[in-house]
Structure formats: structure tokens, C-alpha cells
Amino acid sequence: MISAQEALDILDGAEQICTAEEVTATVKRMAGEIGASLGESHPLVLSVMGGAVVFSGQLLPLLNFPLDFDYIHASRYGNETQGNTLQWKVMPKENVAGRVVLVLDDILDEGHTLAAIRDKVLELGARSFHCAVFSDKVTGRPKPIQADFIGISLPNRYVFGFGMDVRGAWRNLPAIYAVKES
Ligand SMILES: O=P(O)(O)OC[C@H]1O[C@H](OP(=O)(O)OP(=O)(O)O)[C@H](O)[C@@H]1O
Numbered sequence: 373m374i375s376a377q378e379a380l381d382i383l384d385g386a387e388q389i390c391t392a393e394e395v396t397a398t399v400k401r402m403a404g405e406i407g408a409s410l411g412e413s414h415p416l417v418l419s420v421m422g423g424a425v426v427f428s429g430q431l432l433p434l435l436n437f438p439l440d441f442d443y444i445h446a447s448r449y450g451n452e453t454q455g456n457t458l459q460w461k462v463m464p465k466e467n468v469a470g471r472v473v474l475v476l477d478d479i480l481d482e483g484h485t486l487a488a489i490r491d492k493v494l495e496l497g498a499r500s501f502h503c504a505v506f507s508d509k510v511t512g513r514p515k516p517i518q519a520d521f522i523g524i525s526l527p528n529r530y531v532f533g534f535g536m537d538v539r540g541a542w543r544n545l546p547a548i549y550a551v552k553e554s
């Protein structure tokens with residue numbers, strides 16, 4: 373964990389790449405797209421803790437159709453800016469069996485997290501798997517999964533805000549920032 377002063381210094385040197393207004397408009401657009409596609413299917417919506425907490429909190433009240441909600445927790449970055457082995461903290465449960473499952477996450481980066489979640493959800497007998505990511509990082513490399521619903525594309529830089537942390541800090545920011553390039 374970093375100190376409050378270190379967090380402030382990181383924000384001070386960072387570049388805003390998506391405003392809070394753009395974030396809000398994007399979530400609204402995504403809610404419409406998800407409703408048009410899955411609104412009749414009574415999906416089980418799974419939020420991937422902890423990064424998707426803000427996206428989920430803003431999206432769910434805009435989904436105007438019946439759904440069930442649960443959460444899972446998979447972590448690959450911890451407080452680092454490079455991904456490592458995936459650690460399951462809360463696995464998908466048997467309640468996915470037979471369901472249309474929609475997974476919500478804040479960012480699709482290298483794609484390993486979402487691909488592992490898809491594999492586990494399908495292994496547990498979900499009827500179908502769908503995923504919505506608020507942001508998709510343009511890494512320039514092939515990913516093991518593509519999202520069905522995408523909010524914004526992000527440059528290949530370490531980003532934070534709107535649920536995404538930098539060394540544990542700043543998930544609470546309403547806009548998205550990229551850390552200073554060294
Ligand atoms: O596409 P990938 O390269 O696999 O990375 C994407 C994942 O990384 C972040 O989670 P993180 O591992 O930071 O877990 P946390 O939200 O609990 O900090 C993010 O919330 C995604 O779930």
C-alpha cells in the first residue's frame with residue numbers, strides 16, 4: 373500500500389484520458405446495448421471484484437429488466453502494474469448452472485482474467501457466457517477473449533480511476549487517468 377502523499381503525487385503527474393462525463397455517458401450507452409441484447413434472458417450478472425465495483429454500481433441501476441446478481445473475485449495484479457498468476461479469491465458458484473451469465477469487469481487488458489472466468493463459468497454449466505468491460509486496452513497483442521460489450525478503448529499505458537487502482541490507490545476517482553510515462 374502507498375501513502376496518501378504518494379497517491380497524491382501519482383495523480384499530480386498523471387494524464388486524464390477520459391472525463392467523468394464521458395464515463396457516465398459510456399455506462400448509459402452500454403446499459404442500452406446490454407438491455408437490447410440480454411433484456412429478455414433473465415441473466416445472472418457477476419461483478420469481478422474489486423475493480424468492477426464502481427462500473428457495476430453505476431451500470432446496475434440502469435439495467436431495467438429482471439436479473440440476478442452475484443460477485444466473484446479473481447486477482448492477477450495485486451498492487452503491481454504487471455499481471456502475474458491468477459489468484460481466485462471467490463470462485464464462480466454452482467448458481468451459474470443453466471443460466472445466461474453476464475460478467476462485468478472494469479478493464480480487459482491482456483485478457484487472462486476474463487478468459488479464466490469464462491472457462492470456469494462454462495465448466496460449471498452456464499447456458500451461455502457474455503461479458504461487458506468498461507474499458508479495453510489496445511495492447512497490440514492477441515487476447516484470449518474479446519468482450520461482447522465494450523465501453524471505451526484505452527491506450528497501452530497503466531491506467532487508474534473508475535474502479536481501477538494504481539498500487540492500491542485511486543479506485544474512487546470518477547474519471548480515468550494514465551500514469552506518467554517514464
Ligand atoms: O486482462 P488482464 O490482464 O487479466 O487484467 C484485467 C484484470 O486486472 C484487474 O484486476 P486485478 O488483478 O488488478 O485485481 P483487483 O481488481 O482485485 O485489484 C482488472 O480488474 C481485471 O479483472
Ligand code: HPA
Nearest residue numbers: 481529530531532536537
Ligand atoms: O492498466 C491497468 N490499470 C489498473 N488495473 C489494471 N488491471 C489490468 N490492467 C490495469
